[in-house]
Amino acid sequence: MTDSRGTKGCTGTVLVVDDDPTIRLLVSSVLSDAGYTVLDANNGSEALELFAEKDVDCIVTDVNMPKMNGFELSTIVRVMPGGGRVQILFMTGNDDYDSIQKAFDAGANDFTLKHSNPLLLLERVRFLFKSQRIQDELRLSDQRLSYAQRLALLGHWERSPDGKTLAVSDVVCQMMGIDDPEALTWDLLCEMTHPDDLTAMQAMMQRAITQRTNFRLEHRIVTRRGGQRTLRHQGEIVSTNNINGDVIIRSTVQDVTDARAQEDRIRFMAFHDPVTALPNREAATQTLKRAIDRSAERHEHVAVFALWLDDFNRIASSLGQAVSDAVLKSMGNRLRSQMRNPESHPPGSTDNDSPNFIVARADGDKFLCVVSNLAAGESALTIANRLQEAVASPLNMGDTNLQLSASVGVSLYPEDGSAANTLIDNALGALLHTKGQKGACQFFADEISSRAKQRMTLETELRHAIESNQFELHYQPRMRLTDNAVLSAESLLRWRHPTRGLIGPGEFIQLVEEIGLIAPLGNRVIEMAAMQAAHWRRRFNQSFRLSFNISPLQFGSVDLVAEIDKAVALYGAHYANLEAEITESALMSRPDTVITTLNAFRERGLRIALDDFGTGFSSLSYLRRLPLDVLKIDRTFVSDIGVNQSAAALVNSILSMAHALGLSSVAEGVEQETQLHFLSANHCHEVQGYLVAKPMATADMEDWYDNWEGARLNSQIA
Amino acid sequence: MSAAEATAPIALTPGTQLNPKQIDMLKGLRNGTLLPQLLCTYRDDAKVQIDKIRAAIGSNDLPVVVSSTHSLKSASFSIGADGIGALCAAMESAARGRALSNGPELASQLESLYSSLLPELEAFLTP
Numbered sequence: 044m045t046d047s048r049g050t051k052g053c054t055g056t057v058l059v060v061d062d063d064p065t066i067r068l069l070v071s072s073v074l075s076d077a078g079y080t081v082l083d084a085n086n087g088s089e090a091l092e093l094f095a096e097k098d099v100d101c102i103v104t105d106v107n108m109p110k111m112n113g114f115e116l117s118t119i120v121r122v123m124p125g126g127g128r129v130q131i132l133f134m135t136g137n138d139d140y141d142s143i144q145k146a147f148d149a150g151a152n153d154f155t156l157k158h159s160n161p162l163l164l165l166e167r168v169r170f171l172f173k174s175q176r177i178q179d180e181l182r183l184s185d186q187r188l189s190y191a192q193r194l195a196l197l198g199h200w201e202r203s204p205d206g207k208t209l210a211v212s213d214v215v216c217q218m219m220g221i222d223d224p225e226a227l228t229w230d231l232l233c234e235m236t237h238p239d240d241l242t243a244m245q246a247m248m249q250r251a252i253t254q255r256t257n258f259r260l261e262h263r264i265v266t267r268r269g270g271q272r273t274l275r276h277q278g279e280i281v282s283t284n285n286i287n288g289d290v291i292i293r294s295t296v297q298d299v300t301d302a303r304a305q306e307d308r309i310r311f312m313a314f315h316d317p318v319t320a321l322p323n324r325e326a327a328t329q330t331l332k333r334a335i336d337r338s339a340e341r342h343e344h345v346a347v348f349a350l351w352l353d354d355f356n357r358i359a360s361s362l363g364q365a366v367s368d369a370v371l372k373s374m375g376n377r378l379r380s381q382m383r384n385p386e387s388h389p390p391g392s393t394d395n396d397s398p399n400f401i402v403a404r405a406d407g408d409k410f411l412c413v414v415s416n417l418a419a420g421e422s423a424l425t426i427a428n429r430l431q432e433a434v435a436s437p438l439n440m441g442d443t444n445l446q447l448s449a450s451v452g453v454s455l456y457p458e459d460g461s462a463a464n465t466l467i468d469n470a471l472g473a474l475l476h477t478k479g480q481k482g483a484c485q486f487f488a489d490e491i492s493s494r495a496k497q498r499m500t501l502e503t504e505l506r507h508a509i510e511s512n513q514f515e516l517h518y519q520p521r522m523r524l525t526d527n528a529v530l531s532a533e534s535l536l537r538w539r540h541p542t543r544g545l546i547g548p549g550e551f552i553q554l555v556e557e558i559g560l561i562a563p564l565g566n567r568v569i570e571m572a573a574m575q576a577a578h579w580r581r582r583f584n585q586s587f588r589l590s591f592n593i594s595p596l597q598f599g600s601v602d603l604v605a606e607i608d609k610a611v612a613l614y615g616a617h618y619a620n621l622e623a624e625i626t627e628s629a630l631m632s633r634p635d636t637v638i639t640t641l642n643a644f645r646e647r648g649l650r651i652a653l654d655d656f657g658t659g660f661s662s663l664s665y666l667r668r669l670p671l672d673v674l675k676i677d678r679t680f681v682s683d684i685g686v687n688q689s690a691a692a693l694v695n696s697i698l699s700m701a702h703a704l705g706l707s708s709v710a711e712g713v714e715q716e717t718q719l720h721f722l723s724a725n726h727c728h729e730v731q732g733y734l735v736a737k738p739m740a741t742a743d744m745e746d747w748y749d750n751w752e753g754a755r756l757n758s759q760i761a
Numbered sequence: 762m763s764a765a766e767a768t769a770p771i772a773l774t775p776g777t778q779l780n781p782k783q784i785d786m787l788k789g790l791r792n793g794t795l796l797p798q799l800l801c802t803y804r805d806d807a808k809v810q811i812d813k814i815r816a817a818i819g820s821n822d823l824p825v826v827v828s829s830t831h832s833l834k835s836a837s838f839s840i841g842a843d844g845i846g847a848l849c850a851a852m853e854s855a856a857r858g859r860a861l862s863n864g865p866e867l868a869s870q871l872e873s874l875y876s877s878l879l880p881e882l883e884a885f886l887t888p
Contacts, residue, residue, distance in 0.1 A: 062832060063832045064836075065802045066835055066839055068795075068802050069795075069839055072791060076791060107828060109828065157835050157839075160786060
C-alpha cells in the first residue's frame with residue numbers, strides 16, 4: 044500500500060486497487076499527476092483496510108484479484124460507513140460484458156476499459172467527482188429541506204399513477220404515527236381519515252383530478268395510537284403520458300392540529316362568556332339575525348327575552364365572587380333546560396344550541412334568550428313565565444339555600460323591530476322598565492324605548508369613563524363648632540363627563556353598582572383620597588383628616604383592607620389622616636364581614652364614620668358592636684331644625700346617643716344660622732354644609748382653607 | 762477467441778514488439794519519466810507471471826493459469842506489448858474453456874516473446 048500526492052487542480056482521495064503492479068503504477072501516476080491524493084492496494088482486502096482508515100472519495104478497482112475481487116470489495120464497501128457516498132469505478136476488459144453487469148449489481152457507479160488510454164480513465168474519475176459533488180449538494184439540500192420541513196411540521200407525498208403507492212417524507216410518517224414509510228399507501232391514508240371528513244376529502248381530490256387543478260384540503264386523521272390530528276394538504280395534479288389518463292398527485296402536508304385548536308379556542312372565546320360558557324351577546328345577535336332572515340321568509344315570529352336575577356349584585360356581594368359565578372352558571376343551565384330540543388349551533392359553539400333558541404349571557408346578571416318559530420298556541424308570555432319559574436326553584440349552594448327571582452323584558456319580531464340589535468336593545472329596555480319590581484315581566488312598548496336608550500347610553504359611557512379615568516374628587520370642609528376650625532373634609536365623587544360637564548354621584552352611582560363596576564371605581568376613590576390626604580397632611584396640618592365613602596357592595600367584592608394598605612403605601616399617606624364613611628345599609632348584608640373589615644381599619648388607626656345616620660334600619664345593638672368613631676346626622680333631619688319640633692328633638696336625641704356611645708358627631712347639610720346655633724347649643728362636634736362651604740375642587744379647597752384659617756386665626760388674635 | 766484460435770502460433774517480429782502508439786502515449790506522461798518506471802515494473806512482474814504460468818501448466822492448475830494470464834494480459838496491453846497481451850488473452854480463454862492441451866507449447870511461445878521483448882525494454886531503461 045502506498046500513498047502519493049499530486050498538485051494539479053483536482054482534489055479528493057482515490058483508492059486504486061489492482062494486483063498488477065504495472066497497472067497500479069500507471070493509474071496511480073496519472074491520477075496523482077492530476078492532483079488527486081492516491082492510495083493503492085494490491086487486492087480487495089487491503090483496499091477495505093485503507094477504506095476503513097482513510098477518507099476515500101473514489102475507488103478505482105480491477106475485477107479479478109487474489110484474496111478478494113472487485114465485486115466483493117464493492118459490495119462490502121457499500122454497507123460500510125461512508126460507503127454510500129464513495130464513487131466506485133471498475134476497470135474491465137474490452138469484451139467483459141458479464142463483469143460490467145456484475146459490477147453495477149455490486150454497487151459500481153461507472154466502468155472504464157482497462158486497456159484504454161489512462162487519460163480517458165482520468166476523465167472518468169473527474170466526471171465521477173463532479174457527479175459526487177452534485178450528489179453531495181443534492182443530499183445537503185435534501186437535508187436542509189427535510190430539516191426545514193421538520194421544523195415547520197411540513198411533509199410531502201407523491202401518489203403513483205396507479206393510485207396505490209405513496210412516496211412520503213419522514214415528517215408525514217411522524218404526523219401519522221407510522222414507522223415504516225413503505226407501509227403508508229393511499230388506501231391507508233383514506234382508512235385513517237376521520238369518517239366524518241372522508242367523503243369530502245375524496246370528493247375534493249376527485250374534482251382536482253378531473254379538472255387537473257391544484258387543491259387545498261384539510262381533514263382529520265385518527266392515528267394508530269388513537270389520537271386525532273388535523274392535516275392540511277396543498278398540492279397539484281401532474282398529468283402523465285399514460286393513455287389511461289393516469290395522474291401523479293404531489294402535495295405538501297402540514298400538521299395544523301395545534302393551530303386549529305388555537306383557532307377554535309379563540310372562536311369560542313369570541314362568542315362565549317368565560318364564566319358560564321354560554322354564548323355571549325355577540326353570538327346571540329348573530330343567531331337572532333339568522334332567525335330573523337328565516338322567519339321573514341316563513342312569516343314566523345321571533346321572541347327575544349332579556350332576563351336578570353333580581354337584586355343579584357347585592358346577593359353576589361354577600362356570597363363572594365366564586366359562589367356568585369357558580370350561581371350564574373347554574374341559572375344559565377336552568378334557562379337552557381327550559382328551551383326546546385336543540386337543533387343548531389350558534390357561532391363558534393360546540394354544543395347543541397338549536398336554531399329555534401339560544402340562551403346567552405349578556406353581561407353581569409343579564410341573560411338573553413332568543414326563541415324563533417314560536418309554536419302555535421305558545422305565547423312569549425308563557426315562555427317568559429317558564430324562564431322565571433326555572434330561576435325561582437330553590438338553589439342550594441353549599442351551606443346556603445337561595446331563593447332567587449328573575450325579571451324579564453320581552454321584544455317580538457316583527458312587531459318591535461326588524462334588526463337583531465334593535466330587538467335585543469328593546470328587550471333590555473323593557474327589562475330596565477321593571478326596575479324595582481321583583482319577578483316582573485314587561486313587554487316592549489314604544490314609550491319604553493327612550494328611557495331604555497338613555498340608560499343604555501349612560502351604562503356605555505360609564506364603562507368607558509371608568510376605563511379612561513374620568514372621575515375626580517371634590518371636597519367639602521367640616522368645621523368644628525367649638526372654635527370654627529376646619530380639621531377635616533369629606534371627599535365627594537364627581538364624573539367629569541366629556542360633553543355634559545361635572546356630574547354628581549346621584550346620577551350614576553346606583554347604575555355603577557347595578558352593572559357591577561363599584562369595585563374598580565371604589566378602589567380609584569380610595570387611591571385618590573390617600574394621595575390627597577398625604578398632600579394635605581403637609582399642606583394644611585398633620586392631623587387634617589379626609590373622609591371617603593365606601594359602598595356597601597365594596598365589602599363583598601374586594602379586599603378593602605388590602606386596597607387601602609396599597610394606596611397608603613403608594614402615596615406615603617397615614618391612616619390617621621383617613622376616615623371611611625359607611626352607611627347603615629352596609630350592615631344589612633354580611634354584617635360579620637363588615638365588622639371584621641372595620642376592625643382591621645381601626646387597628647390601623649383609620650377612623651370610621653357612620654353616614655346618613657337615621658335613614659336606615661340598623662339596630663342600636665349593631666351600633667354598639669361597630670368600631671365607630673363618628674356619627675353623621677343625615678341632612679334630612681338637619682334641614683327640619685327650626686321647622687318642626689320633632690326634628691329638633693330627634694337630632695338632640697341622636698347627639699345625646701353619640702355622646703353616650705363616645706362618638707364624635709357631624710351634622711350634614713347645614714345651610715342656616717339657626718341650624719348652626721341649635722347644633723352648637725346641643726354639643727354637636729362638627730358641621731358640614733353650604734353654610735360653611737360647598738364642595739370644591741382641589742385648588743379651590745386649598746385657597747378656601749387658607750382664607751378660612753387665616754381669617755379665623757386673625758379673629759382669634761384680634 | 763475460440764480455444765482453437767488460442768492455440769494458433771503468434772507471429773513474431775523481432776524488434777517491433779512494443780506498440781509505438783502506446784509507447785508515444787506513455788512518453789507523454791510525467792515528461793517521459795514514467796515510461797522507464799512502467800517498463801521496469803513490467804519486466805520484473807512479467808517474469809514472475811510467466812514462471813507462474815509455466816508451473817501452473819505443468820501441474821494443470823487452470824485457475825492459476827487463468828488469473829496469471831489475465832493479469833499479464835492487461836499489463837502487456839498497457840505498455841504496448843500487444844503480442845504477449847494477445848497470447849495471454851488466448852491462453853486465458855483456453856484455460857477457462859479447459860482446452861489447454863497445448864499449454865506447454867504456448868508457455869514456450871510466451872517465454873520466447875518475452876525474451877525477444879527484453880532488449881526492447883532494456884533500450885528504454887538504459888539512459
